[in-house]
Amino acid sequence: MKVDIILELKDVPGSLIRALEPISKHGGNIISVLHSRNKKELVSVQISFNIMDKYSLDLIRNSLREQRIRVSEIRVDGKRYYTKKTLTFILVGHVIDKDIRDTIDRINEIGLVSDLDVIMPSPEQKSSVMMNVDVDSKNIDKLIFLVKRICDEKDFLLVRSLE
Numbered sequence: 001m002k003v004d005i006i007l008e009l010k011d012v013p014g015s016l017i018r019a020l021e022p023i024s025k026h027g028g029n030i031i032s033v034l035h036s037r038n039k040k041e042l043v044s045v046q047i048s049f050n051i052m053d054k055y056s057l058d059l060i061r062n063s064l065r066e067q068r069i070r071v072s073e074i075r076v077d078g079k080r081y082y083t084k085k086t087l088t089f090i091l092v093g094h095v096i097d098k099d100i101r102d103t104i105d106r107i108n109e110i111g112l113v114s115d116l117d118v119i120m121p122s123p124e125q126k127s128s129v130m131m132n133v134d135v136d137s138k139n140i141d142k143l144i145f146l147v148k149r150i151c152d153e154k155d156f157l158l159v160r161s162l163e
Contacts, residue, residue, distance in 0.1 A: 001077050003028070003049055003057060008042040008070040009035075015069075016045065022063035023049055026056045042070070057081075065112060070134055083137045086114065088130065089147055093156035095129045096120060103150055104131075110143045111135035 009015040016035075023030060028049040035045045051057055057076065064071055074082035095103070096118065104113050111133040120127040135143045144160065151158040 001051060003051055004075040005047050006072040007045045007047065008072055009045055011037070011041065011043050018067060019045065019064065019069050020047070022060045023047065026059045026063070027052055028056070028060060068112065070114060084134050085137045085140060087133050087135060087140065087143065088161040089133065090159040091129045091151060091156045093126050093154065095127045095156060098154040100129065103154070106146065106150060107133055107143070110139050110146055
């Protein structure tokens with residue numbers, strides 16, 4: 001099957017090689033690589049390749065996710081397989097003290113925290129964390145439910161972007 005994948009890579013040496021390795025490792029035969037430098041920090045890269053099955057494609061996608069490489073879209077034989085949406089959440093409370101790593105890890109099970117800004121006036125005061133989370137458009141409701149649950153558990157105020 002033919003796969004077209006669009007990645008958003010950091011414009012640093014070695015990032016393209018890192019993105020290509022999982023494709024090769026899991027049996028993908030690369031047909032073409034196109035890149036466009038339209039954004040300041042990220043380079044949009046479209047990679048076309050052939051692969052045997054969807055299981056191998058899922059292995060590739062998981063490997064890219066583990067490397068924190070942004071996947072914008074995947075098309076299989078011309079049909080949309082994955083489309084990324086980016087949601088923004090602001091968490092207010094003792095976010096750092098209540099194990100921010102746990103919060104990020106739990107969110108990363110569904111999406112990918114792609115950007116994080118923290119304001120912490122002092123350890124005694126509440127902090128504010130703004131995070132952008134990349135998520136498959138099919139999992140938006142699941143992600144929102146999870147973030148609400150985390151905020152309820154950890155007593156955070158949640159402000160989220162509108163869709």
